[in-house]
Amino acid sequence: MTTTPRPSTPAAASAALRRAAAAALAAAGVLAAGSAAAQGAQAPTVEKAARGKYLVATAGCMDCHTPMKVGANGPEWDMARMLSGHPEHLVMPPVPALPDGPWLVISSATNTAFAGPWGVSFAANLTPDPDTGLGPWSARDFRQTIRTGRHMGRGRGVLPPMPIPVYNNFTDEDLDAIYAYLRTIPPVRNRVPEPRAPRSK
Amino acid sequence: MPPPLDHPTRRAPAAITALVLAATAAGALAADAELPTRLSAAGAPMPGRPLPAGVATFTPQYPLWSDGSARAAVLGFAALQLSPDRDPLITRATPRPGDVDLRSVAQRGWLRGLPAALLADAPRVAATTPVERAALGYLHGNCAHCHNTGDDRAPVRLTLAMSVADPVASRDAVLRTLVDAASRWRASGSSADARVVVAGRPDDSTLFARMHSRDARAQMPPLGSDAPDPEGLALVQRWIEHHLAPTKELQP
Numbered sequence: 001m002t003t004t005p006r007p008s009t010p011a012a013a014s015a016a017l018r019r020a021a022a023a024a025l026a027a028a029g030v031l032a033a034g035s036a037a038a039q040g041a042q043a044p045t046v047e048k049a050a051r052g053k054y055l056v057a058t059a060g061c062m063d064c065h066t067p068m069k070v071g072a073n074g075p076e077w078d079m080a081r082m083l084s085g086h087p088e089h090l091v092m093p094p095v096p097a098l099p100d101g102p103w104l105v106i107s108s109a110t111n112t113a114f115a116g117p118w119g120v121s122f123a124a125n126l127t128p129d130p131d132t133g134l135g136p137w138s139a140r141d142f143r144q145t146i147r148t149g150r151h152m153g154r155g156r157g158v159l160p161p162m163p164i165p166v167y168n169n170f171t172d173e174d175l176d177a178i179y180a181y182l183r184t185i186p187p188v189r190n191r192v193p194e195p196r197a198p199r200s201k
Numbered sequence: 202m203p204p205p206l207d208h209p210t211r212r213a214p215a216a217i218t219a220l221v222l223a224a225t226a227a228g229a230l231a232a233d234a235e236l237p238t239r240l241s242a243a244g245a246p247m248p249g250r251p252l253p254a255g256v257a258t259f260t261p262q263y264p265l266w267s268d269g270s271a272r273a274a275v276l277g278f279a280a281l282q283l284s285p286d287r288d289p290l291i292t293r294a295t296p297r298p299g300d301v302d303l304r305s306v307a308q309r310g311w312l313r314g315l316p317a318a319l320l321a322d323a324p325r326v327a328a329t330t331p332v333e334r335a336a337l338g339y340l341h342g343n344c345a346h347c348h349n350t351g352d353d354r355a356p357v358r359l360t361l362a363m364s365v366a367d368p369v370a371s372r373d374a375v376l377r378t379l380v381d382a383a384s385r386w387r388a389s390g391s392s393a394d395a396r397v398v399v400a401g402r403p404d405d406s407t408l409f410a411r412m413h414s415r416d417a418r419a420q421m422p423p424l425g426s427d428a429p430d431p432e433g434l435a436l437v438q439r440w441i442e443h444h445l446a447p448t449k450e451l452q453p
Contacts, residue, residue, distance in 0.1 A: 155424075
């Protein structure tokens with residue numbers, strides 16, 4: 001599993017992001033190394049990824065898609081698993097019965113598994129891992145998923161608590177920026193389980 | 202030794218075979234007297250639209266149903282679905298007067314730029330057995346709208362699209378993503394590795410499981426289908442059980 005060094009300052013974070021974006025683009029064959037033209041073409045994409053990073057950080061994506069762990073000061077994001085969704089190894093036991101009262105949802109300690117009237121849903125792996133993440137996804141697939149509220153932009157409905165109606169307020173440019181940023185983060189191999197049906201009554 | 206691939210250059214001219222949903226889909230077209238008007242209103246077909254060499258696509262832009270119900274939605278046609286060849290293993294394989302096929306579509310001017318070879322020699326699915334041809338044709342007709350290698354594909358490593366440009370190569374490409382291929386999807390609650398198709402074992406094949414399911418979390422196709430197609434399931438089951446070389450043992 002890849003770990004992510006945490007930049008200590010905003011400037012360092014920005015520089016790290018530019019390097020990551022450039023590396024991702026080079027790996028994808030988008031840039032020709034050393035080419036001035038390529039470096040010129042790189043700038044808008046780097047800016048787009050930086051914008052995407054800002055949106056991811058402010059729109060709460062990490063809250064569900066990065067597993068929580070208990071640190072010295074209580075629950076904190078496990079940045080070695082940044083945005084990789086519900087940990088594959090964490091097999092959830094049967095959903096406990098809700099207590100009396102107006103309770104609706106139970107979440108795992110990682111805040112990546114959620115039980116409610118829809119069954120059990122698991123936060124998706126948003127890293128660019130080719131087998132278990134968004135590796136094969138295009139920007140269009142990502143945009144369509146948010147626009148339609150359907151898995152992969154065309155399949156089953158995306159389940160709660162993913163706030164599709166909220167994220168549908170993003171512009172296409174916003175969504176493309178988020179996608180561009182997600183291509184730059186470290187791939188984490190983690191096959192998120194399929195959702196479970198509601199418990200029959 | 203498996204039998205040789207049977208493709209257009211090898212078959213007897215009189216053989217009535219091939220393809221996919223041509224009988225049912227063309228039947229639906231023939232039954233729709235207002236089709237040309239509706240197609241025009243929908244902005245299709247696409248007269249004058251350039252076609253890539255060797256690959257002609259006819260896209261009506263609105264769904265047709267193989268049997269008049271919402272059981273199976275066919276979201277557009279490729280050349281194979283409109284081939285005048287008929288596969289005797291599919292439903293309504295016998296041509297009916299007025300059926301629409303590749304030739305008649307071209308004659309009416311609904312489709313231009315069609316390579317002459319496709320009119321001279323009706324396209325068909327390459328396969329080692331008639332059952333394989335029917336099964337691959339069924340999957341092409343019902344699933345390749347999303348499971349292909351084009352820009353608008355679903356983002357998974359599964360293609361079920363057969364190409365008329367190179368039937369043998371496309372058949373091989375389809376089988377590579379099917380047989381013994383790791384499945385991204387696993388049954389809910391299962392942590393075991395899964396394969397898309399396991400030769401001889403349809404119940405262990407996620408392709409068959411998802412075609413069979415009508416649980417919204419698992420079913421294929423995910424939309425436009427409220428009941429599985431028993432004839433399609435039987436065909437694919439027969440193909441997996443009896444017409445594939447044994448799959449390697451699954452690793453624990």
